[in-house]
Structure formats: C-alpha cells, structure tokens
Amino acid sequence: MKSEIRDVDDVRIIELSGKITIGTGDVKMRELVDNALEDGQKKILIDLAGVTAIDSSGIGEMVACYTTVTKREGQLKLLRLSPKINDILHVTQLITVFDVLDNVQEGLAALK
C-alpha cells in the first residue's frame, strides 16, 4: 500500500492506494491515522480512490481508526470508494457507520 498525506487547514487528507491487507496495509493505515492525531489533526479524510482491495483485517483497522478518532472527539470520513470497496462496506453493513463522500471538496465541506 502507498500513501500520500496533505493538510488542508485543519483537515488531514490521507490518500491510500494499493491493497489494505493483513500484515502491511492494515498496520500502515493505523499508523497514518495515529500520526494525524499526534499532529493535532482530528478531522481526517481517507481517500480510497486508489485502493484495489481491502481484506477483513483492513476493514477491521478502518473500524478501529474510526473508533479511536471518534473517542478523541474527532471525525473520520471516507472518500471515493471504488465499486468493489463500496460492495464490501455494504455487505459488512459498515456503510451504516462511515460517512462516505464522492470527492475532496465534499469531504472538506462536511468537516467544516
């Protein structure tokens, strides 16, 4: 998994690409979210446009990240799901947990 990080004002945007899977991507995603919180960025957008696969460990880490950020009174939202990642969020019913937005502009607006 690869990642690109940028801040827009008080929002941390984490762009992920590749696989979020056990042993590599899942741990990396967790580190990126932990780093955002350590940097004082509690509004986080995870851009999944380049993510090709997410296994149950990756989904689990995403849930853990969501829980951690929410407990710290922050917000974590998802951007630009591919159709297959969208399918996975639906079958796991996690689509009811995460706010999912179509693009960065919508994400930034939702976090204002």
Next chain:
Amino acid sequence: MSVDHPLHAHLVLSSSFANIEIAERALVDLCGRAGFSGDDCYWLVTALREATANAIRHGNRQDPEKSVLVDYRIHDNEVTIRVEDEGEGFDLDAIPDPTDPDYLLRPSGRGIFYMRQFMTHVEFGRSPGGGTVVEMTRRLEPETRSSKDEE
C-alpha cells in the same frame, strides 16, 4: 487453450502473511487460464486471502515451522479452494455475526463472514492432525466467463 479439462494446483506455504501473495498469484493464474471474468476472480481472491490469513494467524499462529496447504480445483464453472492449517481447530459457533449491531464496531472477526459472502458454499472441518480445513466453492454462471472460452 481448452478450459474443458479440470485445472488443479496445490501449494504448501510456510506461515508468513507475505505468502498470501503467492496463494493469490496462483489463483489469478488459474482464473486466467479458465477464462473467468475479472469480477469472479476478484471475489475468489478475496475469499482465498481470508482463508489463508486465518490459517496463518489463528491456525498456525504464524509459526514458520507450520505449513498451510492450499488446493485449487477448477472444473466447468465451479471453483473449489481448500485451505488446511496445522493448528488446533476452533469453535465455529463461538464466532459472532459481525453485522450484529453489538459487534459491528469490533476490529476483528469478519474473515469467515467474508468467505461466506463471496463463495457459494463454505464448509469447515478438521484435518487428521487436528487442524482446520476450510473448503469453499464458488459456482460461476457460464456467461461470466470471458470470450476466451469461445476461442
């Protein structure tokens, strides 16, 4: 090439998560030879990765001395994947439904759910040595095969 004859492959992997990639590549290769669609291959790979990850993490507890056996069979429009570990087995009834609201925010416990979602049939058993064996089948509609079938 003809896809009418069965395709069969068997891998013996040491218990490292990195080896899940090898299991995936073998399946992708078989799917390509069988002419399956990208979508079918994607969901097969998704289920395979879960079964293999469970065998490595929960079955063999990442002990590199223990092996994971992966067996693939493709015949007509049916794919069967069998994954066996050298662990001590587990109680299937103790795994809660991860879509239950009480468990929805748990960070783990979705692997078997993934398998059942993306395969037609999933069955768990025990190997003679006491490890877990999962056998998963996905039946594909004939039209989901690519045009290579017709060549």
